[in-house]
Amino acid sequence: MRLAIIDYERCQPKKCSLECLKYCPGVRMGEKTIEINEDTGKPVISEVLCSGCGICVKRCPFKAISIIGLPEELDESKIVHSYGQNRFKLFGLVVPRDGVVGIIGQNAIGKSTILRILAGELIPNLGKHDEEPSYDKVIEKFKGTELQSYFEMLKERKVKAIHKVQYVDILPKVVKGKVRDILKRVDERGKFEEVVKKLELENILDRELDKLSGGELQRVAIAAAYLREGDIYFFDEPTSWLDIRQRFNMAKLVRELKKVVVVEHDLIVLDYLSDYVHIMYGVPGAYGIVSLPKSVRVGINEYLYGELKDENIRFRKEPIVFEKRAIIDYKNRPILLSYSDMKKSLGSFKLEVKGGTIYKGEVIGILGPNGIGKTTFIKLLAKVIEPDEGEVFSEDIKVSYKPQYITPDYDGTVEDLLSSITNIHSSYYKSEIINPLQLEKLLDREVKELSGGELQRVAIAACLSRDADIYLLDEPSAFLDVEQRLAVSKVIRRIADEKEAGIFVVDHDILFQDYISDRFIVFSGEPGIYGKGSEPLNKREGANRFLKEMQITFRRDPETGRPRANKEGSQKDREQKEKGEYYYE
Template sequence: MVTIRILSINYDKCKPDLCGYACLKYCPLVIKGQKNVITIRKGTGKPIINNNTCLMAKKGTCGVCINKCFPRALSVTNLPSIETAGLLVHSYDENGFRFFGVPQIHSGKVIGLLGVNGIGKSTILDILAGMRPNGGDHQESEKGYEHFLSQLKISSFRQFLAEVDANALKVAHKPQIFTHLTEISDSVSDILSQSENQGYYSLTEVIELMEFTPILNRIPKELSGGELQRLAIGKALLQNADVYLIDEPCTFLDFRQRIKMAKIFHQLASAGKTIFIAEHDIAILDFQSDLIYLFYGEPHKFGVISTLAYSTKKGINNFLLGRLKDENVRIRGKRIQFTRVVKERDWEGRPGVEFPAFQKQVGSFNLTVDKGMNYFGEILCILGENGLGKTTFARHLTQSLKSVTVSFKPQFLHRKFTGTVREFLTQYTNLFIGSRAFSIYILKPFSISHLLDKPIRALSGGELQRCFLAGCLGKKADLYIIDEGSAFLDVEERLKATRVIRHIVSKNNAACIAIEHDIQIADALADRIMLFEGTPGSIGRTVGPLTKKAALNRFLKEIDVTFRRDPETGRARLNKLGSRLDRDQRKNDAYYHDF
C-alpha cells in the first residue's frame, strides 16, 4: 500500500518576518534552481509548498524545511489511503485541510455527526448544502469535481448531488456561525415572515415552538446568544425543504430548549425529512439521533468520515473508546472513560465559602437566593433554564464576596483585548506563564501553547473559550466561578476542561461554582448541584444546594426526560421517550438512575 504524504503548514505559527523564509532558503531543490517548489502567496507573504515536487511529500526523505523552521509551522502528514478512508472529497489548499469519504443519505432519519473541532463536519454539511467538492484539486475545481463524480461509488450520495443540481431537492441549512443575523435591521417578526416558504411548520407554529412571541418586535442586535440561535433554527424550519442541515444547534441553549429542539427534529424525520446534525453535546446527540457517523483524523490537516452509520449507542461508545472495530480503525490512542461517582461525599463541617441569602431586582426580573455554602474542594454545579438569574447570581458573588479571592470566567467572551494570548494570560493571571508548573497544569491540558503569539482577536470560539478558562484557572483563588465553560468546545476538549477544573480545585483546596447546560458535563463535574427555578425573564429562585442524585432527579422530572448511565463508558444517556427503560424509571420515580 502506497503511503500518501503532504506537507502541512500551520499559518498561525508561520512567521516569515522572523525566520527569513528558512524553508525557501535551505530547500535543496530550490538551491539547485528547480522552479515552483516553494512559492510565496500574494497578500499574506506566506509560503506554499508544492506537494507534487517536495521530496518529503513524494518520498519521505529530506525534511530540511521542517528542521529549519524554528516556529515549528511545518509538519508532514501521512494521509490515509483510499482503501482505508475512502474517496478524497475536498481540499482547501495545497498545504491545507483534506476531507475523505461521504455519508449515505438516509431518508426519514436524524443523522448525527460526531467528531472533534476542525475534522470536517462543517465541510460535509457545506457540501450537502450545495458547495461543490473539488476532489482534492483546489486549482481546477470543476475538473476535480468531475473526477470526484467518476470515482464516487455511493449511489445515494451521487443521486443527492444530481437532484440538488437540478433543483429537484430542497435543502435548508443552519450554519454553525450565525452572527451575520446581527447585521439585519429588520425585526424578528419581519425576518421570520420573509423566511416563510410553505414548510412543514407554519409561521404561527414556528413562533410558538421557538418561543418567539416576547421578542418579535426586537431586532437581532438586541437578542441574546440563545435567542439568536433559536432565530437561526427557526429560519431553517420555515423552509420547504427535503433535507435539513443543522450545525451545532445546542450552543447558547439551555437543557430544556435542547430537548425541545431534539423533539422538533424527530417530528421532521417522522414526516419523511432527512436531518443531518453536527453536535458536541453527546447526551443530546444520543437522544435525538437515529444513526451516527463518526469523524476522525488530524484536526486542521485531514478528516475522514466513518464508512458505516452506527446506532447511537454503538457510535458514541466507539468514539469514546477510540476505535471502530467494524472498520478495523483506531481513531485515538486512549479511551475516554467517565468517572462514576458511586457514593455522595459528606461535606458537613468542612470549611468553605458561604454566600448569604439575598434578593436582586434587574429591571422587571426578580431573583431570590437562599443562603448556601460551597465547600473547599467541592464543585457546585448550577442547572436551570436561561433567564432565571444564574449569571446574575455569579456576578453578584464576584462583586460582593470580599473575604475571599474570586476568579471569574464570564459567560460571554469578548475580543476587546488588543494583545496576544501570551499577554492576555499574563495580565489575566498576574503570573509568569513561562513557568514549568503553568505549562503542565494549564497550557498543555488546554492545548494553547501554540497560540501564545496569536492575537486574541484572531482566535476561534473554541480557542477563545480555552484561553479564558486558562486565565481563570491559572489564578490562585479561593473560589472559581465558571459560567458555561463548555460552550464552543468539542467533546474531547470539554472532558479535558472537566479534568483540569477538578485538578485545580483539588490542588488549590478551593471552592468552585460551575454554571452548565451540558447534562453530560454537569454529571461528570458536580459534587453537588444547585437548581434555579421560576419563570424565565420574570422570577428566579434557588433550590439547594442538593446532592447530585436528588438535584438531577428533580431537574429531569421537571424537563420530563429520564437518564441512565452507560455501563461500558460511564457516560450519561437520556432514554428514548417511551422506551422500556424510560417507562420503568418513570414508574419508579427514578428520573436519574445511577449504579
Template sequence: MRIAILKRDRCQPRKCQYECIKYCPMVRTGAETIVIGEDGKPVISEELCEGCGICIKKCPFEAISIIGLPDRLTGEETHRYGENGFVLYGLPIPKPGKVTGLLGENGTGKSTAIKILSGLIVPNLGAKTATWDAIIKRYAGSELQNYFIRLAKGGLKISYKPQYVNAIPDYFRGNVRELLEGTDERGMAAELVDALELNAALENDIKELSGGELQRVAVIACMIRDADFYFFDEITPYLDIYQRVRVARVIKEVLNDRAVVVVEHDLAILDMLADYIHLIYGKPAEYGVVTMPKSTGRGINEYLSGFLHAENVRIRDKPIEFTAHPPREKQEEERRVSVEYSEFEKSYDGFVLKAKAAGIESGEVLGVVGRNAIGKSTFVKVLAGEIEPTKGRIELDIKI
C-alpha cells in the same frame, strides 16, 4: 500517502530565513520540493517530499505539518482549501426519512461537509476547481452520485441552518415575526414558535435576542422551509438541557419524512436524535476523514473509545471515560467557609431571584444548574460582589 499542510495564518516569511527551504535535504540535492509561492510563502510538493520532518522542526512559527495517511485515501480528496491547505476526505450520506448525525472534533471539516451537500461549496476534489461531471464521476456507483446529479441541475430543495447564529442580525433587519413569516413555506411557523416557547420574543428585534433565542429562531427558520434535505450545523449552543431536548424532539417529529443531517457535539442529544451517524476524524485545520455510516450507539461508543473498528484506526491515545464517584472526603483542616451569605433577593423589573442562606467551603466545587434566564448568572454575580442584592447580605473575605 503523505500530505503537507502550511498554516498560512502562522507562516511569516518576512520574519524568518526560509528555514524550511534552507534545511530541506531534497532541496539540497536540487529538487524543487519546497519553493516560494507568489505570496512569498513556501509551497511544499507532496510528490517530492520524503517526510523527514526537518522543515517541521526548523520552522520558527510551527506553521508546517507533514502527515502520513493510509494509501486508501490517495486520490480520494473531496475538497481542499488551496495548495498545502486543509483536506477533507469523504462526505456523509443523507437519506430520506432519516436523521444523519455527524460527530467529530472541531476543525476537522464537519461544517465544510454539510456546506458541500448544501450547495454552498462546490467540491474541488483536491484540485483548484472541479467540474460537475468530474464530481459525479468520482461518486459513480455510490448513493451520492444521484444526489450530486440533482444538485448540479438545481433539482434539490435544501434548507440550511448555519453554525454561527450570532451573525444572523448582520443579514436581517426586523423582528422575529417578520423573519419567520417571510420564511414560512409550510405554514408551520406558529406551531413551532409555540413548541419551542418563543411567543414572548415574536415582537422583539432580531438584534436584541439572546443567544438561546437566536438559536431557536434559526432552527425554526430552517424547518419551515419546504425542502427535500435539511442541514443543521449544531443545534445545542446557548440552549439549556430542557431546550435541547425540546429542539431535538421537534426536529424528529416535524421532519420525520425528510432527509436531515445534523452536526452536533452533545452526545446525549445526538443519541436521541440520529438514526445513524458518521464520525469524522483527523487533525484540526489540517485534514478530516468522514467514515462510513454507523449505528448511533456504535458510533458514539467508538468515538469515546478512540478506536474505529471498521476503519482499523485509532483516533485518540486514551478513551474518554465518565466515572461516577461520591464527593471526595475533605480533611477537617480543609473545612473553611470562604463565602457566606444570608438569605437574599435580587429584584429586576419583572424578575426576582431568591436564594436561601448558605456557604461555600474552601476547596469545594459548586455547580449551579438550571434553565436559561432563571437567575444563574445573577446568583453568581451577587456572590462575586459584582452586583448588590436587593435584600440580604454577602460576607466576602477572599479575592475573586
C-alpha cells in the same frame, strides 16, 4: 501519502528568515521541495518531493508547518475536497438518508464543509484545487454509489436543501426586521404558531433581530429552517447558547422532519436526536476522514473509545472515559465559605437564592434554564453586582471569574495575557494548563485574532491561573468539541483537588456537569420574570429535581457510564417517571 500543511495565518515570512526554505534538505540538493509563492510571498511545500524529515516543522519560528503521514489506504484519489495546496483535505462524505444522521468529531475536522457540500453551497473539487470544480466530475467520482444520484439531483436542482448555519450571530448582518415578520415570510409549511410555541418564541416576536441574545438568535434560526419546505435539512451545531430544555425542544422539533443531517458536540442531545451517526477523525486543520454509518449508541461509544471496530482503525491513543467518581461526604472536609440567603432585582426580574456552605475541593454545578438568574448569581458571588438583601462572603476570600460572554479586548498575545497572571514557563503550568487545553500553538497569537473556541480555552486558562479561593466559570463548554470539553473538565477537577478551591460552574451540557460536579444548585422559576436558586443539593437530589422540572429521564450507558436521555414516552422513560427517579447514578 504525506500531507504538508501550512497554517498561513500563522506564517509570517516578513518576520522570519524563511528557515523552512533555508534548512530543507531537498532545497539544498537543488529540488523544488519548497518554493516561495510570488503573489503571497509565502512558502509552498511539494508533498510529492517532501521526504518527511520534519526539519521545517522544528525550524519554523511560528509553528505554522505540519508534516503528516496518512494511513496507507488513503491516497489522492480518495480526496473529496481540498482548500488548496498545503491546506485542509477532506476524505469521504456522509450519505443522506431518511431520519436524522448525526456527525461527530473535533473542531476543524471538516464537518461544516460536508454540510456545505451536501447543501449544494460548495462543489467539491476532488483535490484538484487548480481546476474548476464541476458536478460532472463529482458524479463520475461517485458513480455506482448513492451519492451519484444525490449529486445528479443537486446538479439539476431537484433537491431543495435547507441549511441552518453554525454561526448564527452573523444573521443580523444579513437579515433585518422583527422576528414575527421574518418567520412569517419564510413559513412555507403553515406551522408558524406551532413552531413559536415549541421553541418558546412568544416573548420575542416583536423584537428586532439585532436585539436578540445568542440563544434567542439560535432558536429563531432553527425555527426559520423548520418552517421552510425542503427535501433535506442541515443543522450545524443547533444547541449553542441553548439551555437543556430548549435543546430537547429543538431535538423533538427536528425529529419531525423526514431527512436531516446534524453536526453536534452535546453527546446527550446527539444521542437523543440521531438515528445514525458518522464519526469524523484525522488531524484538525489538516485532514478529516468520514467513518461508515453506525447506530447511534455504537457510534458514540466507538467515538469515545477512539476505535472503529468495523474499520479496524484506532484514531485516538486514549479513550474518553467519564469516570463515575465516588461520592464524598464533603461535610467531613474543612468549610471554605458560607453565603446567606440573597435577593436581587434587575429591572422587572427578581432573583432569590438560598444560602449555602461550600467545602474545600468542591465543584458545584449550577443547573437551570436560560433567563432564570444563574449568571446573576455568579455575578453576585464575583461581587460584580451587590445583592439587595443578604451577604456573599468576607472580603478576604479571593475570587476568579470567567464570564459567559467573552470579549477579546486584550491588546497583546496569549503569552502576554497569561504571563501577566502567573509564571507560565514552569513544568507544572505546562503539564496542568497549557498542554491539556492545547494552548502551545496559541501563545504567540494576538488575543483579538482568536476564534470562539480558542478564546474560550484561553479565558478558562486565565481564570484558573489566578490565585483564588473560589473560581466562577460561566458556560465554559461553549464552542468546545467533545475532546476539549473533557480536557477542560479534567483541569477543573485537578484545580479543585490540588488547590482545595471551591469551583462554581454554570453549563448546559449535562454530560459535562455530570462528570465534574460534586453537588448541584438548581434554579427554577419563570425565565425573564423571577428565579429561585436552591441551596447546594447532593448530586442525586439536585439532578432529580432539575430533570423532573424538565420532564426528562436519564439512564447510564452500561459500557461507558455516560448519561443517556430516554426517548420521551419510551418504556424506560415511563418506568422512571412512575418511580420519581429521573436521574440514575
